[in-house]
Amino acid sequence: MASAIPEQRPVSIGEALRGLRHEAATYKGILSWIATVDHKRIGVMYGITAFIFFLIGGLEAMVIRIQLAQPNQSVVDPQQYNQIFTMHGTTMIFLVVMPMSAAFFNLMVPLMIGARDVAFPRLNAFSYWVFLLGALFLNFGWITGDIPDSGWFGYAPLSVQSLGHGMDFWMLGLQILGISSMAGGFNFIVTILNMRAPGMSLFRMPVFIWMTLVTSFLIILAMPVITIALFELGFDRFFAANFFNPENGGDPLLWQHLFWLFGHPEVYILILPAMGIVSEILPTFARKPLFGYPFVVFSGILIGFIGWGVWAHHMFTTGLGAPANAAFGVSTMIIAVPTGVKIFNWLGTLWGGSIHLATPLLFAVGMVAMFIIGGLSGVTHAVVPSDFQQQDTYYVVAHFHYVLFGGAIFGLFSGIYYWFSKFTGRMLSEGIGKVHFWLMLAGFNLTFFPHHMLGLLGMPRRIYSYPEGMGWDVYNMISTVGAFVIAASMLVFMFNFIRSIKRGRRASADPWDGRTLEWTIPSPPPPYNFATIPVVHARDEAWHRKYVEDDQGRIVRVPAGAEHDVESHEAAGAEGHHIHMPLPSIFPLIAAIGLPMIAFGLTYYQDTHGEWALPLIPAGVVVLLIGIFGWGLEPEAE
């Protein structure tokens, strides 16, 4: 950067920015990361950040499991316990599964639809920086001691009355993260609808792309509801408003309605991307097309729709009355149908395939199996009388860990093992990967299967300790042992990951004999992805380029198949220089910095009597505006 600016002459802002952009466009050095608008780099940053928060959320889970290993322990006190389970839930949902899914959207969507980048590359960078800063803001309490403590669901009026700034960090942190998710949601909808390669009609899109589309729609329609709920909570906390204050006519049930109106679509935001990943992996490793593609797609869309009509199953015990409970019980059972359709189609894909039992497939099959268990316990919640017994017990904890860990996290890991080589040019070790899988599967079931029993034996959620003689001791101990096994499996994974980046086997462009467009370009892909934009003739385009049916209807390999395509890509390197890619920009980061400034101002202005915190609010607005105007005025490309 310094070299671009002569020392003597004063430099205009425009020149300085131009120098900055050129520096950042070299793909070297820290600035090229900070100012990047390349979807692949943004995806990598999303993935690494989300994994770091996965470790933090995992450590929080370990504290919970150590505390509950035996009766009457006092590793943490009740208040600390509240804080840790609140942060564990919030972290795993908003800082791990959502951004890890966003990492896959970023990495894979342009490659799978044959595009050079997303529709709005700078908005994409903005999404990432807002996510990072929002995540740090949410966790700021670890420094000041004000840690959120009212649960990830923030039930009012508890969350209104919570003392200190813990719930302020939670509330404003989620607001910031919501901006990030929505910006990403808009971006991916436009990208998927508008940036497809010629010939890729909607029903030739890979299922992962479909699930990204449905998820993005859920994000842009569901996040506003929680934004307003948090907004109202903020007014109650900061300005003594009455939204959730029963003394003045407010109704705490309003919070539950708004929260779960967001919360149930949110569970599909968490699981649909993983379902999309698995729908890509099963056909590749069964070496046959996805069984019943239209059914998988339509059931995904249907889940997105029905997901809006089931939220009150989280509120059966709040006294909605029998008709409402019955209606929501039935709608919840109905949503199991499209979910079941997907599962049967996955099984149908494997059935009769020539299975290649590689690590990505192990994780994908693990996902399907664990998700079935979680789905079945979910159906038992839909039965209202049964739910009255299960409400707020460990049975519910078992259920959502089977769908979110057993489902989403296993699915995301299968994606990491599947696509690692595409972005690093090297393979993850298969042997170590299998150790990781079996350890994680065993640890997961050891940890969470006993929770079913604990719940049925009446152990409530969110208790920091329990007495002896309840019949809970053995199951809790098994669960804690399981948690250590999961932790061990993560060490194995990290070892594999770091070792493979440095010394892993070199990967070809298409190591798994893949079916979708990303396998037709080099690993790692050049900045512009496709030297020439592909023309799509079929679903599973990459596979159709490699194989044809001969006269007897047997499938045979085309002699000059995908390998040839890759070579021509590399030969097209010279041509690549003529492709104009969007310019790097630092303004998305600047705009993003304005948001936590405003949030800090709001959090602290009342107890500093406006000394330093109050000016922070307009200052944050100014920074945000500088970012937005700079963004609007700078050239997008040269």
Add this chain to the structure above:
Amino acid sequence: MQHVTPAEHGMETSTGLDNRKLLMWLFLASECLFFGSLVATYLLYKGRSTTPPFPHDTTIAGVEYSGIYDIPFTSVSSFVLLMSSLTMVLALAALQRDNRRAAQVWILATALLGITFLAGQAFEFTEFYHEGLTVSSSVFGSTFFVLTGFHGTHVAVGVLILLSLFVMGLRGRLTSERSLNLELAGLYWHFVDVVWIVIFTFVYLIQ
């Protein structure tokens, strides 16, 4: 598509729709849920306030309270916002016919009407405050100020966008080829207007 000129812009996409316009409509669809949640909150709490002032004339336990709403005043400011939609669409029509000077006049008129509406809202808020209505005085106060304030913030953002476009126009950068900028600002502005149509009916007129 960042590397193509605006003229090629719409042609290159798979749907034929412009990326930015699609983004704007998605944003407006999302906004429906923002305002839907707020209006729903207001309607849920309608008539639940226990402390005066109340929105409309109310009798509680034999005591009569006169309503706080000034319907004639709000009708005028609603009319102002409604007419700003007309000036907005005239600005776009002028720019698309490459009548830049007229476009500038209509853009400025729209912004001024928006500012007039905001001034009316500021006046209304202060009046209500002096009559004892605050966000903390009752659920009516909470829901009223947060809903109309959220809408007012949208109007203010719209005014900022319009003034930025006006400055662009002064520098000769707002041309008929770039009329999409104005069209997008217009979509946002009209949306804020239709939201007020809903608020005026459901919050002010229906008792």
Add this chain to the structure above:
Amino acid sequence: MLYERRARVDAQRDTNAPPEDTHLAMHGESHPGYLEYVKIAVILGAITAVEVGVYYVEAIEDLLIPILIALSTVKFALVALWFMHLKFDNRIFSWLFVGGIMLAASVFLVAWTTLDILL
């Protein structure tokens, strides 16, 4: 068989390609002129006057809510169709907007029904 598929694919691709002139046509003569916009605005103003008028008529108190909802719906539709150009623009935009409105309306109708606000 593959050959056939390719042929079908190519045919489909051709129909999928946006006609070169749609974009221009949308911004061309099909847009209403100044006078039509002014007419719409006059209607909008008149409806607002009627709304405020009926608000003060005590005789129709029972019908007030349906009348006001109907009038504001008309105003909403006029602005959306004419000023936001939904009447002339691509249908996808209308679907997105109406979808957002319908979703918000239906979930909150259901929610408030469970809270005994409506029934």
